[in-house]
Amino acid sequence: MKLEKICVIGAGAWGTALAQAAAMAGREVVLMVRTSEHAAEINDHHLNNRALGTQALSATITAQTTHPVADCFILAVPAQSSRAALGDIDPDLLADKPVVLSAKGLETGTLQRQSEILADMAPDAIPFVLSGPSFAADVAAGRPTAVTLAGDDADLTSALAAALAGPGFRPYAADDRIGVELAGALKNVYALACGAVEGANLGASARSALLARAYAEMARMVVAMGGSATTLTGLAGLGDLTLSCTSSQSRNYQFGMALGRGEKLADILARGAELAEGVATTPVARALAHSLLVDAPLISAVNQLLDGHADITTIVAGLMARPLKREE
Ligand SMILES: NC(=O)C1=CN([C@@H]2O[C@H](COP(=O)(O)OP(=O)(O)OC[C@H]3O[C@@H](n4cnc5c(N)ncnc54)[C@H](O)[C@@H]3O)[C@@H](O)[C@H]2O)C=CC1
Numbered sequence: 001m002k003l004e005k006i007c008v009i010g011a012g013a014w015g016t017a018l019a020q021a022a023a024m025a026g027r028e029v030v031l032m033v034r035t036s037e038h039a040a041e042i043n044d045h046h047l048n049n050r051a052l053g054t055q056a057l058s059a060t061i062t063a064q065t066t067h068p069v070a071d072c073f074i075l076a077v078p079a080q081s082s083r084a085a086l087g088d089i090d091p092d093l094l095a096d097k098p099v100v101l102s103a104k105g106l107e108t109g110t111l112q113r114q115s116e117i118l119a120d121m122a123p124d125a126i127p128f129v130l131s132g133p134s135f136a137a138d139v140a141a142g143r144p145t146a147v148t149l150a151g152d153d154a155d156l157t158s159a160l161a162a163a164l165a166g167p168g169f170r171p172y173a174a175d176d177r178i179g180v181e182l183a184g185a186l187k188n189v190y191a192l193a194c195g196a197v198e199g200a201n202l203g204a205s206a207r208s209a210l211l212a213r214a215y216a217e218m219a220r221m222v223v224a225m226g227g228s229a230t231t232l233t234g235l236a237g238l239g240d241l242t243l244s245c246t247s248s249q250s251r252n253y254q255f256g257m258a259l260g261r262g263e264k265l266a267d268i269l270a271r272g273a274e275l276a277e278g279v280a281t282t283p284v285a286r287a288l289a290h291s292l293l294v295d296a297p298l299i300s301a302v303n304q305l306l307d308g309h310a311d312i313t314t315i316v317a318g319l320m321a322r323p324l325k326r327e328e
């Protein structure tokens, strides 16, 4: 399959970084933007100030407002906007084309993963999931980054990984789409939790304990939803969990810090906090855990914290007082 021309939908931090990675890999790249002013800014100055500050972009990236015919599409809008963004595209453009899903979140209301949304909106597209420890600023600057690219057809997944790989961007091919997707979505819930631990000054030991128990809980969720626990040993699992749960560069971690300091959800949103996907994903994950009968105390704890019905001291005391159990 030809994989020369890549269209990236979503010109925020991540879409722009992935456009840059694809351009550095030698691909022809179209970056979809929503206004002609934004297109002109990018095309005239090779910068996307709105998303990535002064990071210079490859001159081979073209920004435009209409969807082109392309060999492959990368969807990089927030998880709650994926359905709307896909609804704007003629499904014929996506038919039999790889569509790489890169948002890390579960949809409110439907409880769907990103590839389930794609199956609804463009059933003839070929779904891939890209996830792993990768801050947009690092990828755009060409700093060494490795991610997981999961797809159903092994040969096509490897070909797509090769088409996107560059000196600073190394996708590993994988086949567990469900596991990779869930890992990307759930790590944001746990990043909120770890940020809250830091915001409440509960100590580095507590944060590492939380991270380890998060990994165990995430494995229960992934297996219950049809993914493989082994996937979590990789970049999309352990890799991204450790990055997002230990770095204040993570927007979810920052949001969690604010919650841990005692700020209310509505106040954090009102002061214009950056996108933190875990905020919308947490209640969805909680509903899924409930319906699948998965023991997920950490997801429930983050949900309580977001609800504002209990403060972090009370929530942590509740977790510590649970019946002792074997570690498994
Ligand atoms: N920023 C990062 O370092 C990384 C982000 N991601 C994921 O990528 C997704 C997007 O995140 P960011 O780019 O950082 O967010 P962002 O807030 O920087 O940008 C989102 C972009 O999507 C656009 N958008 C929203 N609705 C749209 C629609 N219906 N049609 C077209 N465009 C639309 C917005 O105009 C904005 O440009 C999230 O799920 C995030 O978890 C994944 C890895 C790294």
Ligand SMILES: O=C(CO)COP(=O)(O)O
Residues within 6 Å of the ligand: 104, 132, 133, 134, 135, 136, 188, 191, 240, 243, 244, 249, 250, 251, 252, 253, 275, 276, 277
């Ligand atoms: O997914 C990411 C890094 O892999 C980005 O994390 P945040 O959305 O929390 O900034």
